[in-house]
Amino acid sequence: MKKTLLLAFALAVPALAAAQPAADQAALLRDQAMRGDTLAWELVEGLTTEVGPRQAGTEAEARAREWAVRRLTALGFSNVHVEPFEMPVWMRGIERAEIVAPFPQPLVLTALGNSAATPASGLEAEVIGFQSVDELRAAPDAAVRGKIVFINHAMAPTQDGSGYGQFGAPRRQGPTLASRKGAAAIVVRSIGTDYHRNGHTGVQSFGEGARPIPAAALTVPDAEQLQRILNRAGERPVRMRLTLTPRNIGRRQSGNVVAEVPGTDPAAGVIIVGGHLDSWDLGTGAIDNAAGVAITTAAAHRIMQAGRPRRTIRVVLFGAEEVGGGGGPTHFRLNNPAGNVVMVGESDFGADRVWRVDFNFAQGNAALADRIAALLAPLGIVRGQNPAGAGADLSQWVRAGTAAIDLNQDGTRYFDYHHTPDDTLDKVDPAQLRQNVAAWTAVLAVLANAPGRIEGITPAPRPAR
């Protein structure tokens, strides 16, 4: 294996190869990716152009799987296959809102996943406004019954995306809470940080015993407009007409696409990396998550081209992440019994640069984590103190004690585009995309070839992304 690797380097960088000890092979691969990776861009461009939006369970997601199988096979990956599963599918319909009184005017919004439909002619009701989920929770049912609940809040951009947990609550919990209190419908301020008139969609699920009600996200400018209207209306009721016509079309097929770089030592275990293949329907899912698919695929491909690694690297492109994560649990259920997965990591936070690395390695692997952190430092990546949780699709492995790495990306502008029609290719910066590939390449080069065992710790649970 080392011979093959050195030969690959000798061909690529003849002046350096002879003098490089094995420890520097990962640095070489990292630098080659940083300078010249084009595969990740080709994959993001290809998936967003040839397939476009690919909502889980639709024929578009099926085309994305075919595209991925074709590309991964052509790139030389082994064991390329689909892990199919079934899931319920919800489809967006007409979405319209207007203030009827006291200041009649249209508002722009978009339905949240699993929203119920209004009558085709819409429903009209009084709006009652809250500044947070907690405020709604504290309100007497009688104040909410029959009304359209509005939850406003003020999410601000952060580098680590931490606002998503807190400000995501109106979307995740608001609809169930409003339904239990007898609301006619709910509109929330988009979980977003931009001032474009784009609603940010996203999944929500009605909890046990909560009757589905119409649920939508106002764009940030429209949410602020509605708040001003409520403030000025004084004692006059603010009435809204809301028309949403989504429908549940029943169970359809989704699936994960799996590909491998086979290792030389089956006893050394398997490393899983990946992203999710599905996207929301509004944009072409360039940052969420063609980028993650492309970054991890390109990094694994670089390791494959450098020669056979010790451990098998498995790339999993998950299905149905956006609508509730059917792909992650399916892969875990099918593959966990083999007991051979030693490390997991997902890229699912856009295409901007990695700025921090977190680990959840066992104490015995401290030196391995140090080595990876040192290799990432020249890319401008600092070492964090949080236990790695991997992405939503791989969190079950981490909870089961598998080692994980988080390469945290800069999220400052992520929620300007997330789950909107603006999630398109032009938002991807090729230079930052290459930095991601370089970081994952360094991680895989070390972990796939590290001697000994890789073991994780079981971290405390953290909020889902």
Ligand code: ZN
């Ligand atoms: Zn995502």
Ligand code: ZN
């Ligand atoms: Zn998403």
